[in-house]
Amino acid sequence: xxxxxxxxxxxxxxxxxxxxxxxxxxxxxxxxxxxxxxxxxxxxxxxxxxxxxxxxxxxxxxxxxxxxxxxxxxxxxxxxxxxxxxxxxxxxxxxxxxxxxxxxxxxxxxxxxxxxxxxxxxxxxxxxxxxxxxxxxxxxxxxxxxxxxxxxxxxxxxxxxxxxxxxxxxxxxxxxxxxxxxxxxxxxxxxxxxxxxxxxxxxxxxxxxxxxxxxxxxxxxxxxxxxxxxxxxxxxxxxxxxxxxxxxxxxxxxxxxxxxxxxxxxxxxxxxxxxxxxxxxxxxxxxxxxxxxxxxxxxxxxxxxxxxxxxxxxxxxxxxxxxxxxxxxxxxxxxxxxxxxxxxxxxxxxxxxxxxxxxxxxxxxxxxxxxxxxxxxxxxxxxxxxxxxxxxxxxxxxxxxxxxxxxxxxxxxxxxxxxxxxxxxxxxxxxxxxxxxxxxxxxxxxxxxxxxxxxxxxxxxxxxxxxxxxxxxxxxxxxxxxxxxxxxxxxxxxxxxxxxxxxxxxxxxxxxxxxxxxxxxxxxxxxx
Numbered sequence: 001x002x003x004x005x006x007x008x009x010x011x012x013x014x015x016x017x018x019x020x021x022x023x024x025x026x027x028x029x030x031x032x033x034x035x036x037x038x039x040x041x042x043x044x045x046x047x048x049x050x051x052x053x054x055x056x057x058x059x060x061x062x063x064x065x066x067x068x069x070x071x072x073x074x075x076x077x078x079x080x081x082x083x084x085x086x087x088x089x090x091x092x093x094x095x096x097x098x099x100x101x102x103x104x105x106x107x108x109x110x111x112x113x114x115x116x117x118x119x120x121x122x123x124x125x126x127x128x129x130x131x132x133x134x135x136x137x138x139x140x141x142x143x144x145x146x147x148x149x150x151x152x153x154x155x156x157x158x159x160x161x162x163x164x165x166x167x168x169x170x171x172x173x174x175x176x177x178x179x180x181x182x183x184x185x186x187x188x189x190x191x192x193x194x195x196x197x198x199x200x201x202x203x204x205x206x207x208x209x210x211x212x213x214x215x216x217x218x219x220x221x222x223x224x225x226x227x228x229x230x231x232x233x234x235x236x237x238x239x240x241x242x243x244x245x246x247x248x249x250x251x252x253x254x255x256x257x258x259x260x261x262x263x264x265x266x267x268x269x270x271x272x273x274x275x276x277x278x279x280x281x282x283x284x285x286x287x288x289x290x291x292x293x294x295x296x297x298x299x300x301x302x303x304x305x306x307x308x309x310x311x312x313x314x315x316x317x318x319x320x321x322x323x324x325x326x327x328x329x330x331x332x333x334x335x336x337x338x339x340x341x342x343x344x345x346x347x348x349x350x351x352x353x354x355x356x357x358x359x360x361x362x363x364x365x366x367x368x369x370x371x372x373x374x375x376x377x378x379x380x381x382x383x384x385x386x387x388x389x390x391x392x393x394x395x396x397x398x399x400x401x402x403x404x405x406x407x408x409x410x411x412x413x414x415x416x417x418x419x420x421x422x423x424x425x426x427x428x429x430x431x432x433x434x435x436x437x438x439x440x441x442x443x444x445x446x447x448x449x450x451x452x453x454x455x456x457x458x459x460x461x462x463x464x465x466x467x468x469x470x471x472x473x474x475x476x477x478x479x480x481x482x483x484x485x486x487x488x489x490x491x492x493x494x495x496x497x498x499x500x501x502x503x504x505x506x507x508x509x510x511x512x513x514x515x516x517x518x519x520x521x522x523x524x525x526x527x528x
Contacts, residue, residue, distance in 0.1 A: 047196050047198070047391075048391075049390045049391045049392050050389070050390055050391075051080050051388055051389055051390060051391060052080060053079045053080055056079070056080050056081055056082045057080060057081045057082070057212050057213065057385065057388060057391065057394075058081075058082050058083075058084075058210075058211040058212045058213070059075055059081055059082065059083045059084075059211060059212065059213040059214075059215065059385065060083075060084055060086060060199065060201060060209060060211040060213065060214045060215070061083060061084070061085045061086065061214075061215045061217055062086050062186075062187040062201075062214065062215065062216050062217055062218040062222075062223070062224050063085070063086075063087065063088075063187075063216070063217040063218035063219060064085050064087040064089075064092075064169070064172075064173070064181055065169075065217060065218075065219060065357065065374070066099070066165075066168065066169075066172075066357070066371040066374050066375065067217045067356045067357035067371070067374030067375060067377055067378050068085055068087075068215075068217030068218075068356070068357075068378075069085070069169065069172030069173065069176070070109070070112070070172065070374070070375050070378040070379075071083075071215060071217065071356065071377075071378035071381055071382060072085050072172075072176055072180060072181070073112065073113060073116065073172065073175050073176060074112050074113070074378060074379070074382035075382055075385065076176060076177060076180060077113075078382075078386055080388075081385065081386075083180060084180060084181075084182060084209075084211070085176075085180060085181040085182065086182055086185065086186065086187050086201070086203070086209065087181055087182065087183050087184075087186070088184075088185065088186025088187075088204065088218075089183060089184070090183055090184045091183060091184075092169060092170075092173065092183075097164070097165060097249065097251050097279075097285055098162040098163060098164050098165065098251070098277075098279040098285055099162065099163060099164075099165045099168060099368075099371050100127075100160065100161070100162050100368030100371075100372075101120075101124075101160070101161065101162070101163060101168075101371065101372060101375075102128075102160045102367075102368060102369060102372050102472060103128065103148075103151070103152040103155075103157040103158055103159065103160050103472075103473050104157075104372055104376070104472050104473050104475075104476035105371065105372035105375045105376065105476075106120075106157065106158040106160075106161075107155075107157045107158065107473075107476055108375050108376060108379045108476055109375065110158065111379075112379065112382075113175070115175070116171060116172070116175050119171045119175075120163060120168065120171055121158075123163050123164065123167040123168075123171070124161050124162070124163050124280075125161050125162050125163070125278065125279055125280025125281070126159045126160070126161040126263075127148070127159070127160055127161050127162060127263030127264055127277065127278060128148035128149055128152055128159035128160030128161060128263065129148075129149050129159045129263075130260075130261060130262055130263035130278070131145060131258075131261060131262045131263065132145065132146045132148055132262070132263045132264050132265075133145030133146050133265065133266070134265075134266045134267075134268055134461070135265050135266065135267050135268070135317065135319075136267075136268065136269075136317075136429060136430055137267035137268050137269035137273065137274060137313075137316050137317055137320070137429070138269055138315065138316060138317065138429045139317075139429070139432075140317040140318065140319055143268065143430060143458060143461075144458055144461040144462055144465075145462065146462075146465050146469075147462070147465070147466065147469075148160050148263075148469065151466070151469040151470055151473050152473065155473055155474075157473060160368075161263075162277065162279045162280065164279075185203045185204055185205045185207060186203065186204045186218070186223070187201055187202075187203060187204075187214075187216075187218060187223050187224060188201075188202045188203055188204050188223055189201075189202045189223060189226075189227045190202065190214055190224065190227055190353060192350065192351045192352060192353065196391065197212070197351045197352040197391065197394060197395060198210065198211070198212055198352070198391075199211050199212065199213065199214040199352055199353060201214060212352060212391055212394065213352045213353070213354075213385065213394060213398075214352065214353045214354075215353075215354055215355075215356050215381065216228070216353065216354070216355045216356060216359045216360075217356040217357055217359065217374070217378075218359060219357070219358045219359060220240055220338060220339075220340070220358040220359065220362040221233050221234055221238075221240070222355065222358070222359030224353065224355060224359060225239070225355055225359045225360065226238070228347075228350045228353060228355070229346065239340050239341075240338045240339070240340050240362065241338065241339070241340070241341070242294040242336060242337075242338055243336075243337040243338060243339050243364060243417070243420070244291055244292075245289055245290065245291055245292070245336075245337045245364075245420060245424070246289075246290055246292045246296045246297065246334060246335070246336050246337065247287055247288065247289050247290075247334070247335060247337055247365070248287065248288040248290075248305060248309060248332060248333070248334045249285065249286070249287050249332070249333050249334075249335075250285065250286045250306075250323070250324075250327040250331050250332045250333075251279070251283065251284070251285045251331055252283065252284060252323075252326065252327050252328070252331045253282050253283055253284075254282070254283065254284040254323055254326065255282070256276075256278070256284060256323075259278065259282070260278075262278065263277065263278055264276065264277035264278065265277075265319075266423070267316065267317055267319075267320060268423055268427045268428075268429075268454070269316060269427075269428065269429050270428050270429060270450070271290075271291060271424060271425075272288070272289060272290050272291065272312070272313075272424060273288075273289050273423050273424060273427075274286065274287070274288050274289075274313065274316070274317075274320050275287040275288075275289070276319070276320075276323060284323065286320075286323055286324075286327075287365075288309050288312075288313070289420065289423075289424065290312070291424050291425070292336075294336055295336070296334075296336065297334050297335065297336060304329045304332075305329060305332040305334065306324050306325070306327050306328075306329065306332060309324055310324050310325065337364060337365070338362065339362045339363050339364055339413070339416075339417065340358075340360075340361065340362045340363075340413075341413075347402065348360050348398075348401070348402040348405075348406070349395070349398040349399055349401070349402055351394075351395050352394050352395060352398070353398075354381065354398045354401060354402070356374060356377040356378065356381065357370075357371075357373070357374030357377055358370065358374070360377075360409075361373060361409040361410070361412075361413050363412060363413045363416040363417070364416040364417050364419070364420045365416070366416050366419035366420050366423075367412065367415055367416045367419060367472075369412050369416060369472070370416075373409050373412055376405070376408075376409075376476060376478060377401075377405060377409075379476075379477075379478070380401050380404050380405055380478050381398075381401050384397040384398065384400050384401045385397060385398075404478040404479070405478055408475055408478060411471070412472070415468060426450070426453070426454075427450070427454045427457075428446065428448070428450035428451045428453075428454050429445075429446045429451055429454070430446070430451060430454045430455040430458065431444070431445065431446050431447045431448075431451035431452045431454070431455045432444075432445045432446065432455070433445075
């Protein structure tokens with residue numbers, strides 16, 4: 001939280017100094033996409049600065065993920081823009097679990113294209129209209145509840161919920177004109193023309209593709225980013241780092257006793273936590289977040305992942321063990337979690353090239369905002385490029401995209417990491433005084449420092465959640481570079497949370513306990 005507050009203040013001041021203020025026009029009410037002719041493979045056409053239907057702006061999008069498809073959809077309805085998506089995979093297959101779309105992202109999709117939004121709703125499961133919150137992982141008692149419904153209702157926004165990722169991708173692909181997505185060849189690198197800004201993309205196959213603009217929506221291991229920053233795609237120097245956490249995920253048909261009543265539950269306890277969420281149609285997904293070193297995916301689990309987790313969560317809630325014991329091995333996956341520190345002073349753009357989504361602000365999954373923030377990126381890029389009447393304006397318009405998105409995306413990154421760090425390293429089983437019939441003296445359960453702090457934070461968390469959701473739902477249009485009201489709320493409430501939790505971690509110290517080291521390592525803070 002400290003890094004989030006400091007980061008927001010720093011970026012506001014830095015932006016005011018570095019960039020002229022930019023205010024944007026209202027959002028488009030409809031998504032735009034027109035049929036895109038094949039991208040030329042040679043750059044010998046005569047350069048014309050003016051953009052028109054006869055000479056449209058040619059936009060290349062690297063990657064057909066959530067953000068890439070959303071951007072392609074909105075751009076391709078603009079008659080002055082031709083868009084082509086360059087996707088590495090040969091064909092699209094149904095894979096991947098559910099993805100959360102929070103109210104902010106749903107509202108963006110609705111304003112982008114009502115028809116696409118309606119198709120998403122047909123496959124959607126609401127969680128925001130149900131009970132959601134944190135449970136005591138040992139006692140199974142509610143610890144704090146999130147009110148996701150009121151912030152959405154107050155703004156006339158759709159409730160948060162989930163959709164299967166393959167369904168979302170299929171809807172996005174079906175909404176695009178034929179030929180817009182080119183499969184089977186991924187972006188390897190690019191060069192730009194120093195005079196016109198035109199982009200030449202080198203593909204994995206060695207083929208070259210030419211366009212006016214390149215948007216890197218190619219994920220956390222982005223080749224576009226690596227070229228832009230002159231960095232390796234993976235490993236040391238890539239900008240992506242191991243978060244310190246591994247996650248097990250299971251997806252299954254499950255007859256939950258609270259089906260239809262509870263959306264998702266986060267079970268807290270010492271050193272780890274567990275999440276169960278309703279994903280619709282009698283299916284559930286669960287996550288087990290553990291603090292482990294990198295590479296724990298390869299650790300031996302001779303009796304399988306389910307039994308491994310049952311042993312780790314020994315003594316925890318029966319609700320956790322009920323779902324673990326019926327989960328089959330083929331229904332469980334494990335992956336290490338990587339994220340990136342906020343890109344504060346390093347550019348998101350290189351002339352006519354810009355980054356979108358995980359390539360620039362990969363984040364922990366705790367807030368379910370990774371895909372949502374990519375959709376917001378797509379929305380803002382479409383607004384800015386939609387203003388262009390000349391190719392000479394593109395560089396400045398992409399810089400305006402960076403200014404509008406930088407602080408908000410960094411804040412969401414910080415909140416996502418804060419949620420992981422405080423739950424695993426700061427929370428414990430809440431201290432409790434227990435009185436049993438027939439016993440004269442009460443029993444004091446878990447009256448250590450962490451347990452007492454966890455109990456002290458209990459009445460504060462609903463207020464913090466309200467500030468958090470108001471921030472997320474108010475700012476989805478990205479009209480302003482920073483929300484001062486939200487920053488003040490985070491300062492006051494987050495400051496108190498840091499104060500009372502400062503001694504929880506002991507030798508590691510408060511900085512390590514909430515990932516404050518990521519602030520000091522934020523891109524550009526120590527190397528500008």
